[in-house]
Amino acid sequence: MEQSLIEQEKIIRLGFFFGVFILVALWEVVAPRRPLIISKTLRWSANLGVVVLNTILLRLIFPTAAVGLALVGEAKNWGLLNNIELPPILGIIIGVVLLDFAIYSQHVMFHSVPTLWRLHRVHHADMEYDVTTGARFHPIEIILSMAIKLGVVLALGPSGVAVLIFEVLLNAMAMFNHGNIHIPVNIDRVLRMFVVTPDMHRVHHSVHAPMANSNFGFNLPWWDRLMGTYVAQPIEGHENMEIGIKELRDPKLVSTIPGLLKLPFIQHLGEYTINRRW
DSSP: OHHHHHHHHHHHHHHHHHHHHHHHHHHHHHHHHOOOSHHHHHHHHHHHHHHHHHHHHHHHOOOOOOHHHHHHHHHOOOSSGGGGGGOOOHHHHHHHHHHHHHHHHHHHHHHHHHHHHHHHHHHHHHHOGGGGGGGGOOOOHHHHHHHHHHHHHHHHHHHHHHHHHHHHHHHHHHHHHHBBOOOHHHHHHHTTTOOOHHHHHHHBBBBBBBHHTTTOSSSSSHHHHHHTTOOOOOOTOOTTTBBBBBBBBHHHHHHHHHHHHHHGGSSSSOOOTTTTTO
């Protein structure tokens, strides 16, 4: 069972990644939310190039990913959930929800600590907002994020199935809610009660620091409401809002692989402080 789940993990995750990516990319062509100004060829080559680099690094540094560690934890009774008697389905649901809260908390932390913000601003520096933005992260942030995730898995003790479901949902939702896709307002209003929608998360990519320090959720939308970090709409409206980081507007820096890799080491931090609000 354990070996089977590990072997199937790559196939399942790759299948969902390419399936959701293609679906959202086609949706962006058929019903875009905003017109894109910067060359898609330039941006996509950088954003997807970083994805390939990050994938290789993760496989080299963490040969046993989160699912494998969760299976070891189950066998050795490591972590909170492995020491509580729960029906299997309830255990999976609780595991997925707790992991999602951990990712929300990590996201807030990467906005709160100046050194971590240096890394995370690679994600925010994209001057456009589409399906590839959701996978655009600096390699050092990806490595740190995986280390944090492994620590959370050890502490919480979710099942291997719960971790796999969470990983698939997180990747799929990151592409969906970064999609440049039009969803009617009435449908969006209902959807964002259950999942983070593109209009909800786009607010987080505003050049205005108080907006960028809101709507941290990737999957479940409840944490922002519970923690007071929810903002319903951008002040300029979605069509007129400016995406990215105010101080970083050079496409050669923010839309090329060499630029993305050196961006954390540029001195100016800009406005990052978490407690700023309008």
